[in-house]
Amino acid sequence: MRSTLRTGMTLCVTFLLFLAFNLVWIGKLPDIRWDLSQQKIHTLSPPVYPLLATLESPVDMYYFNSNNDPKRSYAVKRYGKRIEDLLKEYEKKARGMINLHVIEPAPYSEDAYKARLSGLDENTGFLGLISTSPGHGVRRIGSFSLEREPLLEYEISHLLYKLQHPERPVVGLLSGLSMDESAGRLLQAVRREFELVALEPNAALIPEHIKTLMVVQPRMLPERTLYGIEQFVLRGGRLMMFIDPLSEQRSTAFPANSRLDEVLAAWGIQMPTDKLVVDSLYTPWETPDMPNRVRLNLPRQAMNLNDISTWNLNRVTVSSSGALVQLNKSRTTFTPILQSSEQSVLLEANQSPRATKSDSLIEEASSRERRHVIAARIEGPSYSVFSDGIKGLPPGLQTAAQIHVVVIADTDMLTDKVSDAAPDGNALFVLNTLDNLSAPDMLVAIRPRATQDMPTVLEGMREVARQAYRSKASELERRLQRTEQEWQRLSPWTTTLGTQAVETNTQLQALNKERLRLPMELNTLQREAYAQVRRLELAITLVAVFAMPLTLCLIAWVVFLGERRRRLQAGGIIH
Template sequence: MRYPLRTGMTLSVILLLFLAFNLVWVVKLPDLRQDFSQQQTNTLSPAALHLLTTLESPLDFYYFNSSIPAKKSILKHYAKRVEEKLRAFEHAANGRINLHIIDPTPFSEDAYKAGLYGLRDQPGFFGLIGAREGQTAQRIESFNPENEPLLEYEISHLITQLLHPEPAIVGLLSGLPAGASIEPLVLELHRHFDLLELEPTADHVPSRIKTLMLVHPRGLPEKTLYAIDQFVLGGGKLLMFIDPLDKGGSKTTSSATRLDALLAGWGVSMPSNKVLVDPTYAPSEHQPATFTLPRQAMNTRDVSTWKLGTVTVSNSGALFSLDKSRAIFTPLLHSSRQSLLIDSDAVGSALPTRGEPHVIAARLEGPAYSAFADGFGGRPPGLQKAAQIHVVVVADTDMLSEPPGESARNANKLFVMNALDNLAAPQALADIRPRAVAGHSLKLLAKRREAAERAYRDQAAELERRLARTEKEWQRLNPDVTALGTESVDTSTQLQALNKERLRLPMELHTLKNTLYAPVQRLERNVKLLVIVPLPALLCLIAWGLFRRRRRRWPVPPSAFY
């Protein structure tokens, strides 16, 4: 009897001491935090910590996260990571950020407030409201797991908007001919920025402009190219849209040479009169030079593609990094592996079957040199080099004015806005780079997945083109009509054949995808089992060993001897 009683009393005393410690002493201990994630994703970067030091007044964060059963598992896991990131911001701000976590139930006052502030219900709310006294509230209407590498930037962007609500000053310089209007985009730029439009013959960039958007420099005179050269070398940030074709017909040989030298000084080249065609992403085989880039054709870890689903380009060129350049060349948009760079007058003719991916847009950062080593216009040479430039080059101008469809125009506008907003951002925000997310696949698994994706793209391209043609023909023969009451049903032989194709081709695509991805899925399942099973099994083995050891030490009751 004494042994069980003594054991019970000992456990009771330990429990009371544990409760007393938590109630009295835990609140007096320092707040110690340790990030055990593989990529240190719960630890803020030095740039984000520097941004928080600029806070002069407290901010309030209202994190709306609906815990509803209908929410997908991946969103639930990501919601937890967002909360951890927000808590890291709150902790690093030393009392200057107050985080409020809200679970808005349906039809509640919290749900009403979430909708009032413009958060998206899809289903349930998953967004953030930032408030600062005396300033307009800012929101992230919905967090997206696909943007996890940009999560730190996304929250920092909201903080920056609260600290600097005034629009950034951006200059616009266009060499497009009079017939090529980008007026809808210009109106959108005026809404978001303090936009200053410069004359095409400008010989300098005003000092108040720190970020410049340049469109079609082939149509600009040499003195304007010299002004751009000095602006970039002097620390100005540039977003340039350059067309491979001479649209205006007014380009001189000297201007063309200067423009090529300007690009070469930044470490990039773009062949003129060469057009990119992409049969994989082109909606029609009759217009292979006009195509829509999906999400997988973008650099999803760059701010320029933030919240972006597609981008439509037309008669675009291709960018190449120069071998001798020391500038960092980061592709932002690229074509498929079936794309080809051909002469502009060969568009529409028979194309070779083999191609390769080409870069359509790129970010340039690093050392650069002037294209005007001898100065210009009799003036002595200006700046000749810079240790760090910030330039985004896009090998297309048609995307600013001609993308078909309202959704394509909005997507292209968003790409321009993202790039300009990032270039014009305060340095404390611009220094924040995308973070690698925790839980990346093993290298072998990543290579297998990439190989399966490449094989699927190669083998599914023809099926997808046939399906697109079939759908287009089906819509032509079976258009939507307005009818009163009932209407007759067309069951012609041609429609029946088309409908069979509409059913068969998606099934073939689904079967092809399952076949190619099956080995990858088996490998993923084996990796998960390898990671998940050993730890519980080891803990069970340790517990069983401790139980056996303690059982041997238990005293034998006296009745056992009788």
């Protein structure tokens, strides 16, 4: 009895000491956090700190997270928690300039009504942010997307900057093409977001107040203008340039300028002027037997999702585009933004891309699995190709330690005719890029941070299986594609409302059998290639599920045996 009382008193005293420690001392301990992730995704990037220091007035941030929504996956729930942790880090480092309000809106509640009224997306439950600041209005992120997780820090920082600086950035426009009629809608969208300043095509100097420049088909601009563009880039200006081997728009009266290739080489890239990208996978079909070879509908798989230019994009359409290539001895960083698929090839610009010969070339290129870069971001050191200046102007800057250029090997994507094929896609791509280029250095310096883990044995096996599958599946995929094209050519392209007779054409029946058989063969091939990977995944799952229960059972069994032996020994001593 006395032993039981002593044990109870000990437990009570221990509990009281623990409670007193938490109430009195826990608040006085230093707030120490260790970020052990590979990309330091739980720690703010160094460029964020000067951004927070520039906050002029307090900011209220309302984070809406429907964490208990039944439509939400575990991955999105995890992402929602990471967003909350990162926002708390912003609040902490802002030293009182940010007030974070975490709201979990219940269905049909007042909070849900406010979130809906503010324009937040609720397709899979609310996961958005609203920020307000006295005298600066309201800004929002309608929905955080798991696909944009590497850009999370940039999204939040961009919102804070735009909230404090709502004025439109100045963007200069230099065009070697007549864009007013052909690209009127896109230019109108740019003018809504930026103060667009149209410069004379023969301008030799870019005004100092212009920090961001949009140039279209500089090959049709005079040499003095090309010199001005180069000097603008060397002095730290940001450039978005559209070049095209075969533009469908009407050019200006100036003759073609051959020195553009030298400027591109100084930036570490080149674009063949006589080559077009033709892609059988991304080619839209206008009629059953006539694909539009010169036009490419680039889906998200063709985009660099870690680049700001592809923010919220689903599709970009280009037409008669060229290909950008990084030079071997280039010192600049070449980051692809838009690429063709592996089923693409470069054709001569003067060759009809609708010719039958292109099909055989594409099939041959598909076996090489090479993608062609249509848009890229160029950063790094550069030099001037006009070392002696030009006539009437003295030599300018000769070198630069860091340039910021985005080059797109297509000009027709700006036209209303092409951009209408991707509503909001082409315009949003241009707006995203200009917005990023016109942002301050501290915002541009915030780089995407992927959340990928270190490579594992399982990932290595997946890569080996993928390569094995691709090596065997390429021919089947090409046969399936040819079958689909032939089937579309022979079958009715459009159907009218009502009933139709069933087509009993023998060739169509054979094609239908092929359309069913080839996907089944591909599926079987995929199962065989990934069989070893799936066995290992199953083994890992079983270990993860049963390891802890079995360990606890083993410990309990050892404790039981030890206790049983102790009792037996005690009984033997008594007897």
